[in-house]
Amino acid sequence: MSLFAFQQQFPDEASCLSFLETQRWGEDSTNRYCPHCGSLKTYKFSDGKLFKCGDCRKKFTVKVGTMFSDSHIPLQKWFYAIYLNTSLKKGISSIQLAKYLDITQKTAWFMLQRIRYSVEKAGRGDLLGNIVEADETYVGGKKHDGRRGRGASGKTPVVGIAERKGEIRLAVTTDTTAPTLEKVITDNVTPGSTVMTDEYRPYNHVTRLGYDHHRVNHSSKEFAVGQNHTNTIEGAWSHLKLSLRAIYIGVSPKHLQKYCAEYEYRYNTRGLKDNERFDKWFGFVNGANLTYAELVDAGRLTLTPAIT
Template identity: 40%
Template sequence: MNFKSLPQLLDYFKEEKTCIEYYEQIRWDGKPVCPHCGCERTYKTTRGYKCANNECYKKFTVTVGTIFHGSKISLRIWFAAIYLATTHKKGISSVQLALDLGITQKTAWFVLHRIREMLKDKAPQMLGENNMVEVDETYIGGNNKNRHYGKKRSQVDNTLTNSGEVYQPKKMVVGIIERNGKVALKHVPSADLNNIGALISKHVPKGSTIYSDEAPVYSHLKKYYTHDNVKHSLNVYVENGVHTNTIENFWSVLKRGLYGVYHQVSAKHLERYLDEYSARFNTRDLSSQERFEKFLIDSESVLSYKRLTNINKAS
């Protein structure tokens, strides 16, 4: 198998049996392991496998304990959805995916979020060990002049009053990117030292070279890193190799995708969309098949509809 397009992928995965055998090879290397207890002693049944451990003795298939868990959609459709979601540079909407695959929009929305669960970086690597790093923040949301104003509930009688305040604040995203390398993204409530400093400490080893703009929140970096900044307020964007153009270019791709494809993203699910965009960017040098197989290896993560819709419900 060496597919380079969706028709080639669908030609190979014509039957569900082929999909199951392929995924068993990806997940288990051909040797089934019980997802309930981890026992390697299993035997085949008419519909899957059964654990030989007397304390467990449960039936299972290769999809149990993965993003495909409990799904009634065939693996053939799932594989097509994964291919489309990971090869479109700016993503694909649930409406478009539903039309392409012949499923409902609600199902397509759930499928895409399960795929984003798979794309989440399970073992983040340190950035900047052999390269320069840029750090910057951006805001997701429309221009203030185009956004909704004036609706706020009175604490006296719970009626709607005109407040003149922005209805929903913009959502802040911090990004750390290696030049010619990978990116790490995080949705944070505010651009303060606790949020940004913690993210940099998590992803960038001390002693690395970091470039940023002149925002005061980055002034502490000189204590632990080789830090320099570029003066955007003086209309200076590149000076002796110091710039943040790499992360600025990434922001343009992110925003064109969020605004052009998804139109609006809630704070509740923004982190999942960031996982999607960073995963595609970090695997941009892989072929379509290599990327597809890499993501399938990381697919052992169950996301129920209830957990998805209840995450940070207060937000």
């Protein structure tokens, strides 16, 4: 979808409200439900913006219960932010977005974090299968001594699973021990699948988990032996780090999972057109009303040991 097409589809706030109603409740108003009690007995006021529940009697708008809740930013600007973030290959920085939307950088940062949180909170679909590749990488911190970053001070580990010609799963973790790596694999890979890894010792018992385990020995300059390789996930690491370096000044560990979720979504929808990727994102807006206080609270947003 071109910028011109986007502007034609959403010329005003009313068009955005109508689109959100359709995405959330469908074309038929009989599917409209109250976000407070879940009742389908709802009414629309003549202003076209406000609704009322016939059971709990509470009033609501289509934004209540979504990532747009309690936001004073017009939907038109929210939609433009989502459009830019889903159509640009590397995403967009808060500094750039602030200029496009004529808002402060702080507001732009908060909007982008809510957008990322919406897809992070949505979770994943089916388990990966067939032939998958598992690997880890490290983000942030200082350059290390060449030991692949494992155990490097100041770096945050990210574990990745890539299905060949399919999707990826990324999990920010606290370590790369065997229990952590095994949990990421079992949480995301169908039993009986073929799992490709390198020679890293914590992968030693993957076979016991019910998988057909194959390795490549990178320390011996072995990177591909027939179908045995981890090139897919390593390519994803390269693209992820390039995006982080090119767009963002720095990513703190407590927010890294959101950036990984954003990249994961972009990777997994690489076969979609821009308008399809934009529309699909609206399936994640329910319940993603993260507040600014929650976002900056380091005690609340902790690193997760594995994808759940």
